[in-house]
Amino acid sequence: MPEPILTLESVGLKNGAGWLFDGLSLTIDARDRLALIxxxxxxKSTLQKIIDGTIEADAGRRATASGLRIGRLEQDxxxxxxxTxxxxxLAGGAAxxxxxxxxDQLGIDLARPATTASGGERRRAALVRVxxxxPDLLLLDEPTNHLDIAAIEWLESWLERSRCALVVISHDRAFLTSLTKNCLWLDRGTLRRAEVGFGGFDAWADAVAAEEERTAQRLDTKLRAEEHWLQRGVTARRKRNMGRLAKLMELRETRRSLDRGPTSARITTESSDxxxxxxxxxxGISLAFGPxxxxxxxxLRVRKGDRIGIIGPNGAGKSTLIKLLLGKLAPDSGEIRRxxxxxxxxxxxHRQRLKGRTVREVLADGGEWLEVNGAKKHVAGYLKEYxxxxxxxxxxxxxxSGGEQSRLLLAREFATPSTLMVLDEPTNDLDMETLDLIEEVIGDYDGTVLLVSHDRAFLDRVVTMIVALDGNGKAEISVGGWSDWAARQQAATSAPKPKATPTPTPAPKKxxxxxxxxxRELADLPTRIEALNKDIATREAALADPDLYTKNPARFASLTAELDRLRETLETAELRWLELAELEEQLAG
Structure with missing residues (x-):
């Protein structure tokens, strides 16, 4: 058993009249790669400051190994x-x-004045310093914010080779999945730990939530239902998530069919033209700034319903391309019709809409109601949706907080009637549950989305097409998500040269x-899932009777057992549907 390099014992920190957390304990050893969620x-950021000693806890004990060097990357x-x-x-003390x-490896000019540096340049400089x-223990708070994909991949590679322990806060699912081997879940002042990487977090969190539901159910059915939504929020809406992914796959296939030419079979759309x-x-548009x-x-044709992800190195011209497409800039040559x-x-x-205004004023101009997709919604109810x-x-x-401000802006803008939504790095400062929500909202949005992002997992789950800028004027268009584009790049750069063999052995036909x-199973699963949801709703409605447990405890126990069985069956069916739907998309090419 390795010796711990840092220990927190029954740590507590006051927050106003109450406690942000109390009785929190944590042990970190030299091999840990922890995702803090x-x-x-x-x-989360406060806990990192307690770990590195920046903040002294109001209760409990902090102990470190002799000579332990801790490095912390702050958000800002x-x-x-x-x-400069x-x-x-250089102020960090390194040679x-x-x-x-x-x-040099990160591509940052350290002579740049600090006051005029961009967010990406400041982030690179902070990474260089830490x-x-x-350090023996590295604490990273949203390290991928403002970094382009190339820089993120460089950081992943560097950290994979490093022998330091890691505690990482990040919204970037791909980054966490690649690097972490353990999960810390900070929730309502309680810190849970699981010896699984971030790739196993959802399954673990679902199991924790299910156990809490069962415990609460034995105490009070209404409390059980409340805990379910407080704990899992949007991530519990499996049926809607399944429908969103199905819609995304259909949109991608529609986009492929439109690009295959007139000889290919086309998927029927709501317009024959x-x-x-x-x-x-x-x-044929071109634009240059000097040389x-x-x-x-x-x-590039932007069609109704497209979700287009624009990627490329920082400074490649992603925002400039959006200005071109919207008519805020004119091309040097070529034509754009809108x-x-x-x-x-x-x-x-820049959150200018928020300055000097209340939440109610931001959402509903100070009123009680706002209109969303043609339907009136009370402002309080709409807030809960976000x-x-x-x-x-x-x-x-x-x-x-910064994340809450971003979420409020998204709530306001998605309530504004539009045919085109432009999002520039929408995942910055957002937690995982809010990202699930944004993915769902984009999936339900009837219009078109232009999206600038360096979040690979988010791009995979949202976009139908990638436009990749290389910074030298070349733009590559690829149907699908980021992984589809990356796979094509890998295939293009690593394709083996043909060998001169007189009798080549044909490869098995794929x-x-x-x-x-x-x-047949894929076609039948949606009907089965719908039936399971109806059965679950029927039993949940029966269990909602607050007097059931007292009047008929045997019936209560029977319904509870049936509900657990149905939920497990539903989860299995949904996972199988996702597996088959993804396989079908991959085979379609």
Whole structure:
């Protein structure tokens, strides 16, 4: 058994009149790779500050191994006191050559003035400083914010080779899945630990929630139902998630069929003329700033219902491409036609809409009702859909946390009538449950989405097409998600040269569709899942009777057992549906 390098025993921290957490214990050893997970406001960043000693706990004990070096990357490191990024990076105490070597690998100019540096440049400088310190325990708070995919992959590779222990807070599912071997779940002041990587977190969290439901059910049926939604929120809506993924796969296949040419079979859409659904038609457009090409000879059709992810290195011109498509900039050459019905909504990343306004004023201009997709909704009920407590309605919007402000803006903008939604790095500062919610809202949105993001898992779960900019004017268009694009890149760069063999052995023919048995099962599963949901709803309605346990304990016990069995059967059926649906998409190519 390895010796722990850091221990927290029964730690507590006061938060106003109450406690943010109390009785919290944690042991970290030198081999740990921990994902620290929890909702916005749960205290994840605060816990990291207690771990590194920046904050002293109000109760409990903190102990560290002799000579332990701890490095912590903050979400927004203070750099105002430093003239350049290099001054900040060197202030960590690492040798000049170590800082310079890391800066070169990350592609950051340390001579850049700290006051005018972009978010991505500041993040790189902060990483250079903390990594150059060579800590034994590394605490990372949203390390992928403002980084492009190439930088994220570089950081993953560096951390995989590193021998330090890790405690990582991140919304980036792919990053956490790649690096972590253990999970910490900070929830309502309680810290749970599981010896599984982030890839196993959902299954573990579901099991924890199910056990809490069973415990609460024995005490009070109403409490059980409340706990279920408080604990799992949007992630419990498996049926809707399944429908969203099915819709995404259908949209991707529709996009492929439109790009295959007139000889291919086409999926029937609501309009027999696909051209009538084109919102933006860019033909051979080019734009350069001096000698630097942003795009060169790009042709792109943006159709109704598209979810287009725009990726590329920082500074490649992603935001510029959006301005071109929306008409805020004119191309040097080429032509862009836009539908007369184009009504874009752009999420304000600088949060200007929130300044000096209450939550109610942001959402409903101070009123009680707002209109969402043609239906009137009470502002308090709409707040709950976005995981807010209705008690914050009259609070100043600027007093919310960064993640809560982002969530509030998204709630406001998705209630605004539009045919096109433009989202620039929408996943920054958001917790996992809010990301699930945003994925669901985008899936239900009737319009078109242009999305700039470096979050690979989010792109995989949301977009129908990737536009990849290389920073030198080239733009590659690929139907599918980020993984589809990355696989094509890998295949293109690693394709073996043909060998001159007189009698080559033919490779086994790859299946192009599901087997008859699997196809039949895939077709039957939605009906079966719907029936299971109805059976579950019937039993939940019966258990909602608060007097049932007293009047008929045998009936209560029977319904409870049936409900547990039906939920397990439903989960198995849904997982099988997802497995077959993904396989069908892969075989379709």
């Amino acid at each position: 929890g909702r916005n406001g749960a205290g 490191p203070p750099m105002a006191a430093f003239a 990024l290099g001054d900040y990076a 000049d050559h170590e800082v310079a070597a890391l800066a 990594l150059a310190e060579a 696909p051209g009538s659904k084109i919102l933006i038609d860019a033909r 630097r090409a942003i795009v060169h000879d790009l042709s 539908s007369a019905n184009l009504a874009p909504t752009i999420i304000d990343q 995981l807010f407590d209705a008690g914050i309605l009259d609070a100043a919007a600027e007093t919310l 299946a192009s569709k599901l087997s008859y048995k699997d196809a």
